[in-house]
Amino acid sequence: MHLDGILLLQQLINGISKGSLYALIALGYTMVYGIIELINFAHGDVFMLGSFTAVTLVGLFGITNSPLTDPLAIIGVLTATFLITMTATGLLGVVIERVAYRPLRNAPKLAPLISAIGVSYILQNVGSAWKGPATINFPKIFPDTQYILFSNGSSDVRVRTTTLLVLASSLILMVALTLFVQRTKLGKAMRATAMDRETAQLMGIGVNFTIGLTFFIGAALAGGGGLLYGLLIGGVQFQIGFQAGLRAFTAAVLGGIGNIPGAMLGGFLIGMVEAMSDNFLDARWTQAVVFGVLILILVFRPSGLLGQRVAEKV
Amino acid sequence: MQQTTTIDRAGSPGFFPPARRASRRSMIAALVVGTLLVLLPVPELLRANGILELPGRGLYGQSNLNAAADTGVFVLLALGLNIVVGYAGLLDLGYAAFFAIGTYSYAILASSLFQFHVPFWIMLFASGLITALFGVAFGAPTLRLRGDYLAIVTLGFGEIVPTFILNLKDLTNGTDGIAGIDKPAIGSFVIGAGNDNIAFYYLALILAVGMIFVVNRLRDSRIGRAWMAIREDELAAASMGINTTLTKLLAFGLGAGISGFAGTFYGAHLGFASPDQFSFSQSVLILCMVILGGMGNLWGVILGAVVIYLLQTVILIQLNNWLNDLGRTIHFDPLINLNLSANIFFIYGTILVLFMLFRPEGLLPSNRRRAELHPETAAISEAERQEIYDTREAGQADPDTKGGT
Numbered sequence: 234m235h236l237d238g239i240l241l242l243q244q245l246i247n248g249i250s251k252g253s254l255y256a257l258i259a260l261g262y263t264m265v266y267g268i269i270e271l272i273n274f275a276h277g278d279v280f281m282l283g284s285f286t287a288v289t290l291v292g293l294f295g296i297t298n299s300p301l302t303d304p305l306a307i308i309g310v311l312t313a314t315f316l317i318t319m320t321a322t323g324l325l326g327v328v329i330e331r332v333a334y335r336p337l338r339n340a341p342k343l344a345p346l347i348s349a350i351g352v353s354y355i356l357q358n359v360g361s362a363w364k365g366p367a368t369i370n371f372p373k374i375f376p377d378t379q380y381i382l383f384s385n386g387s388s389d390v391r392v393r394t395t396t397l398l399v400l401a402s403s404l405i406l407m408v409a410l411t412l413f414v415q416r417t418k419l420g421k422a423m424r425a426t427a428m429d430r431e432t433a434q435l436m437g438i439g440v441n442f443t444i445g446l447t448f449f450i451g452a453a454l455a456g457g458g459g460l461l462y463g464l465l466i467g468g469v470q471f472q473i474g475f476q477a478g479l480r481a482f483t484a485a486v487l488g489g490i491g492n493i494p495g496a497m498l499g500g501f502l503i504g505m506v507e508a509m510s511d512n513f514l515d516a517r518w519t520q521a522v523v524f525g526v527l528i529l530i531l532v533f534r535p536s537g538l539l540g541q542r543v544a545e546k547v
Numbered sequence: 548m549q550q551t552t553t554i555d556r557a558g559s560p561g562f563f564p565p566a567r568r569a570s571r572r573s574m575i576a577a578l579v580v581g582t583l584l585v586l587l588p589v590p591e592l593l594r595a596n597g598i599l600e601l602p603g604r605g606l607y608g609q610s611n612l613n614a615a616a617d618t619g620v621f622v623l624l625a626l627g628l629n630i631v632v633g634y635a636g637l638l639d640l641g642y643a644a645f646f647a648i649g650t651y652s653y654a655i656l657a658s659s660l661f662q663f664h665v666p667f668w669i670m671l672f673a674s675g676l677i678t679a680l681f682g683v684a685f686g687a688p689t690l691r692l693r694g695d696y697l698a699i700v701t702l703g704f705g706e707i708v709p710t711f712i713l714n715l716k717d718l719t720n721g722t723d724g725i726a727g728i729d730k731p732a733i734g735s736f737v738i739g740a741g742n743d744n745i746a747f748y749y750l751a752l753i754l755a756v757g758m759i760f761v762v763n764r765l766r767d768s769r770i771g772r773a774w775m776a777i778r779e780d781e782l783a784a785a786s787m788g789i790n791t792t793l794t795k796l797l798a799f800g801l802g803a804g805i806s807g808f809a810g811t812f813y814g815a816h817l818g819f820a821s822p823d824q825f826s827f828s829q830s831v832l833i834l835c836m837v838i839l840g841g842m843g844n845l846w847g848v849i850l851g852a853v854v855i856y857l858l859q860t861v862i863l864i865q866l867n868n869w870l871n872d873l874g875r876t877i878h879f880d881p882l883i884n885l886n887l888s889a890n891i892f893f894i895y896g897t898i899l900v901l902f903m904l905f906r907p908e909g910l911l912p913s914n915r916r917r918a919e920l921h922p923e924t925a926a927i928s929e930a931e932r933q934e935i936y937d938t939r940e941a942g943q944a945d946p947d948t949k950g951g952t
Binding site: 270271272333336337340341342343344345346347348350351352353354355357358359361362475479482486515517518520521524525527528531532535 | 636638640688689692694695696698699700702703704706707710711713714827831834838889890892893895896897898899900901903904907
């Protein structure tokens, strides 16, 4: 098979748009891991519930089959859906932390991880009880035009409005997060808590509040990701969280877990690995390819691409 | 202060030891449970031969014996995972992958698919060995990773194996699965001929009891104590001269091997293997058994396996029928349409969370874990006292003493 430049470019675009979603979810994994060294297994399912919240809201706004045409209405609906979904999942994240993880903060390390697996199953069941087991259609909020970027006569590279929106919104969210973590006092508190919880507490930082905030932000980003996923894929189902969550986790590890720019980079890379594997290998092998990547990174470079090599705390 | 009294009392010869009473009690319990287990198929045997007239539904019956035989499979799996998670402290989230390899080894080598018909009794150990080799091959590069990373890597492995089974159609028959797997035979007697579960039940019982014996001996061996030392403190264990990598690899390989052993029986009993039997949920189910029962305690994980498997296959269905009937009598729609089995993983999830929060040591904890998690309760010193007494009482059986003389 000769390498088709057009096809490659098209897959690159697909990969980047899917990857930006993984990046959004990966941020939640990486932030939580950075601050309490917990693989928040339930994070993918928070993302799934985010997409369910979004599809419910869009239905409540009265959008069923025909997309809106009025630009103001589109912006209004999108903003409202974003804000409500992100707040809802953010609060869910805080509740999960409060109920299932905080009491285990000083327990043996595997206890919160097992608890997180339990929460993941509970959330999946909530999802399937809420919307049923079948894939539900995610209505188009705006007309999805396809733009042709390049063309060589026989085939062309296309980009959809949705892809652009997904890219733009995830980039905005990531920039906002970076600014928050780097420039604000709360962000500084988060970094301090991640660095050394006890010292941070001695410096007067409310550690519990800061950890709760981290969960809120991580879960809110996953919720936003859920909405964008619905728009991009066009359908949501209660098991999407497991798959997407694992890929996002792989992305977080690839970038270097605990490292925020690393999670973004990892997300884009995993999105591209997935698109390339879907297209050039076969979609049925993608799962194995992604996990193969995960295992290889963990074995050969557990610190990830951007992470620093840190000795395990004894 | 408390400790000195403990040792004094346990050591004094005139003291009537609570441990002795306890061990006699547990022997009686074992005898009762054992007799019940052996006699379980008798009503069905009598009914099937027309000797006794029994109503169609009850604890006997083919379907319940079927469930009882499968419970044996899950007891084996829980014992195997307990070695990895409970003894060596390595969280394995992809245990079902090894189970899959075991089942498929038997399914491929003993079915009409390729016309290989390797005898069950050989495959029981051969697929255990194959699976153990997979476990070692997978564990060798990954076991150096820290706990939570290892969990994720095993999860990845647990996802990769079913993907391969699904896609290597020439070898595994893909999504269709492999049907017509050979049943075990002793001479001309075929176990499970005519869909009879009684012989299968006894086979499961024998395999489970044999494995309990093996694992029990392993736990008290040098290797078993090395596993627990690593679980408690890897650094300290290494300084005591334990080769941690090799010991962990052994736990991983043995755990995998046991699931291959269980997989062979499972394939023979079910007569069918398909990739969707070995999903992540299956791994979580087995983990749930280990945690519910009591990580690190042999009898605990057996209890966990029995409780969860029977909960899923017998109790929940009966309860559901009963609730549906109740709903119909009182004309309450939600009860009529209630389907507990559909929400089974909600129940498992809740078990995991609640047990981690309130009883991380499980239903039947090992003494050591209970002491670790609840150092303040008085019951612990009692348990410790028993343990110390047991060790002294055993005397010659104690490997430490033996090594010294």
